Amino acid sequence: MRSDRGQSAPLGLKIAAACGLLFLHLPILLIFVYAFTTEEKSFVWPPPGLTTQWFAVTWNRPDVWDALSLSVRVAAISTAIALVLGTLCAAAVSQTRFFGREAISLLVILPIALPGIITGIALRSAFALADIPFSFWTIVLGHATFCVVVVYNNAVARFRRTSGSMIEASMDLGADGFQTFRHVVLPNIATALLAGGMLAFALSFDEVIVTTFTAGQQQTVPIWMLEELIRPRQRPVTNVVAMVVVLVTLLPILLAYYLTRDGDQIAGSGK
Amino acid sequence: MRGALSDLFWRRPKFLLTLMLAPPLLWLGIVYIGSLFALLAQSFFSIDEFSGLINRQFTLKTYGDLFQAANLDIILRTVTMAALVTLASAVIAFPIAYYAARYARGRWKALFYLGVMLPLWSSYLVKIYAWKLILAKEGILTWLLAKLNLLWLLDGWLSLPIVGGNSLSVSFTGTFIVFVYVWLPFMILPVQAALERVPGNLVEASSDLGASPGQTFRNVLFPLALPGIVAGSIFTFSLTLGDYIIPQIIGTSRLFIGQAVYSQQGTAGNIPLAAAFTVVPIVIMGFYLWGAKRMGAFDAL
Numbered sequence: 001m002r003s004d005r006g007q008s009a010p011l012g013l014k015i016a017a018a019c020g021l022l023f024l025h026l027p028i029l030l031i032f033v034y035a036f037t038t039e040e041k042s043f044v045w046p047p048p049g050l051t052t053q054w055f056a057v058t059w060n061r062p063d064v065w066d067a068l069s070l071s072v073r074v075a076a077i078s079t080a081i082a083l084v085l086g087t088l089c090a091a092a093v094s095q096t097r098f099f100g101r102e103a104i105s106l107l108v109i110l111p112i113a114l115p116g117i118i119t120g121i122a123l124r125s126a127f128a129l130a131d132i133p134f135s136f137w138t139i140v141l142g143h144a145t146f147c148v149v150v151v152y153n154n155a156v157a158r159f160r161r162t163s164g165s166m167i168e169a170s171m172d173l174g175a176d177g178f179q180t181f182r183h184v185v186l187p188n189i190a191t192a193l194l195a196g197g198m199l200a201f202a203l204s205f206d207e208v209i210v211t212t213f214t215a216g217q218q219q220t221v222p223i224w225m226l227e228e229l230i231r232p233r234q235r236p237v238t239n240v241v242a243m244v245v246v247l248v249t250l251l252p253i254l255l256a257y258y259l260t261r262d263g264d265q266i267a268g269s270g271k
Numbered sequence: 272m273r274g275a276l277s278d279l280f281w282r283r284p285k286f287l288l289t290l291m292l293a294p295p296l297l298w299l300g301i302v303y304i305g306s307l308f309a310l311l312a313q314s315f316f317s318i319d320e321f322s323g324l325i326n327r328q329f330t331l332k333t334y335g336d337l338f339q340a341a342n343l344d345i346i347l348r349t350v351t352m353a354a355l356v357t358l359a360s361a362v363i364a365f366p367i368a369y370y371a372a373r374y375a376r377g378r379w380k381a382l383f384y385l386g387v388m389l390p391l392w393s394s395y396l397v398k399i400y401a402w403k404l405i406l407a408k409e410g411i412l413t414w415l416l417a418k419l420n421l422l423w424l425l426d427g428w429l430s431l432p433i434v435g436g437n438s439l440s441v442s443f444t445g446t447f448i449v450f451v452y453v454w455l456p457f458m459i460l461p462v463q464a465a466l467e468r469v470p471g472n473l474v475e476a477s478s479d480l481g482a483s484p485g486q487t488f489r490n491v492l493f494p495l496a497l498p499g500i501v502a503g504s505i506f507t508f509s510l511t512l513g514d515y516i517i518p519q520i521i522g523t524s525r526l527f528i529g530q531a532v533y534s535q536q537g538t539a540g541n542i543p544l545a546a547a548f549t550v551v552p553i554v555i556m557g558f559y560l561w562g563a564k565r566m567g568a569f570d571a572l
Contacts, residue, residue: 009374010484016366021383023363024390024455027401030411034404043404045411081298089295092288104292107299113505114556115513117529118549121536122306125546129309145303148295176277199392206394208516212533225396229403229520242397253392257385 028246035243040236054236064241067224074136074220075204078143082200083193085144086151094159111146119146120213127214134216142214143207147200154196154260155189162188195259198252206249221245314546323540333543337551342531346551349528352443353511356450357458357504363451364458364503365496371459372466373474387463391456399520402449406440406521413438436523446522453517454510458503465499466492498567505556505563512552528552 009017035054037047058064089108093101111119123142132138162185170180208222215223221241228238280287316325317332336342371383390398405411416422429435429442436442469492477487515529526534528548535545 009370013366013370013374017370020363020367020455020459021386023452024386027398027405027452028390028393030404031397031401042409043407044409045404045414085295085298088291092291096284096288098288104296107304108295111299111303113509113560115509115529115552117513117515117532118307118310118553119303121532121545121549122310123302124536125313125542126306126309128542129313141302145299148299171281176274177280178273178277202392206392206396208396209514222394222396225400226516229396229400238400242394242400245394245397249392249394250389253389254385257388261381 031239031242031246034239035236037236037239040234043235054240057234058237058240058244061237063219063224064237067219067221070136070218071205071220071222074139074143075201077140078147078204079197079200081140081144082147082151083197086148086196086200087155087189087193089148090152090155090159094156095164108149108152112149116146116207116209117213120210123210124213134214134218136218138214138216139211139218139220142210143204146207146210147204150199150203151193151196154192154199157260158189158192191259195256198256198259202249202252202256206245310546310549313542314550316543318541318543325542333547334550336544337547342548345526345528345531348525349512350555352447352450352527353508355447356454356511357507359447359451360455360458360507361462361500361504363455364462365500368459368463368466368496368499369492372463372469373471387456387459391460395453396516398453399449399517402445402452402521403440406438406445406448408438408440410440440521441523443523446518449517449521450511450514454507457506457510458500461502462496462499465496465502469495501563501566505559508559509552509556512555 033047034043036050036052038049038051039047086108089104093105119142123138126132127134127138166184166188167180170184171177175183206222207220208226211220211223212226219227222245225238225241225245228241232238313325314333315329315331316327317330318324319326337346367383367387371380371387375383403410407413413422413425416425425439428444429438434442434444436444439445439448473491473495474487477491478484482490513529515527515533518527518530528551532545532548535541535548
């Protein structure tokens, strides 16, 4: 039958798709090799030898630990704020129809739809006008603003799939609004919130453009890396940190994927 | 007390809605929109060229400065790069998205999805760093081309004006490659979403009616995928317009808009001009989004 022909892809398409995926992945894999190279000064390939000594050197660098600690604290607080704001916004937008609904979804998306440099310099000029000195909280202010959208997107998608009849049933059975939220709504959206939170954490942990404008002298991990890229001090340490950063951001993403996977299949993956 | 509150919410849903919307709207309204207005206001200030102080009086002088030849050059260079990056991303994204949408099933489909999501979410700076390693003079690309006896090709390309340079890591070609690499996943996902909605039998009908694969692509697939491509191009175009880190780390000394903004507000201390520069991508993206909405690209997001 003719329709059976559609089951196998033409060779050219297969090759093009495979090349595209390789193009996306090979550079990241390269980072892992460079973390073990014995070459200190240049980016020479292939590595003249392999060693694990740079992991110990990196472990003993206080500046790396300081940056890591700041990044984790900023990401944790920003994620918490984004979870509250994003969920509230998603609940309001998905459960009811009201005037200005479209404008609100645009407002939430805007901080990542416009280039990061605009958010960054806007915040900086606002801090300057209001005489707010740079601090931990100026970084959080920026990060939470663009993290809201990730939580919002995940929560909205889940709210749309949560049927209203369950909430009505809960109410009919005598539960008040808070009980319904606690026992019906929350368990339904919990994994979506967790996924959104993971992604928000990864987004904040990795953010560099907005941070350069709101951090002053403080160094998050990406700022530390940027500094090393512009004025390299010890290349092998940068290699090791780069590898660690890849691992630290991959885990939340894989987890987030795992958490939302089942729901997406129910929704028919866009069909 | 709790019951009364719950009843109140039930009877007056508007009250609950206001209560839910107030925190996010206050945050985004004050922190984000407020800052944007602060920025916009500053673009109407001007800088005193002798004292270096900012004159807080309404003027259009700073916008006039944008039209100096050097600044126009920066804007033109950035927009050209953004357009080329968008075009290249669309070309590379299409086969991946098409394969994932039409042929990949079950486990392969999940693998494809992850295969696009992981690079999308992995660290932006690490990705740039990886390309620094690849494009550097002593790096892996030179090594590979030497093995294949193709070094003459690289040298020939690098000797070209504008796109060439000392090595790929300090040339526009390098900047272009890294931009395409970093934004490509943003193009794949919407194109794939658009192609998922194309029924497979449409393609079969086209070939049954005697169309060649090329004709099917031009007359059936491409028009149906176009809203997805436009949706993806919003990201690739906008992100390239605003980025200043990629051209700073892998590129020439000739500036892009983002770098101009960064140096104007930092070393030059000319916040009004920096603010006026950021208005350029905002205006361009405003028109772009307006056009994209008319093409129905928002439904493909």
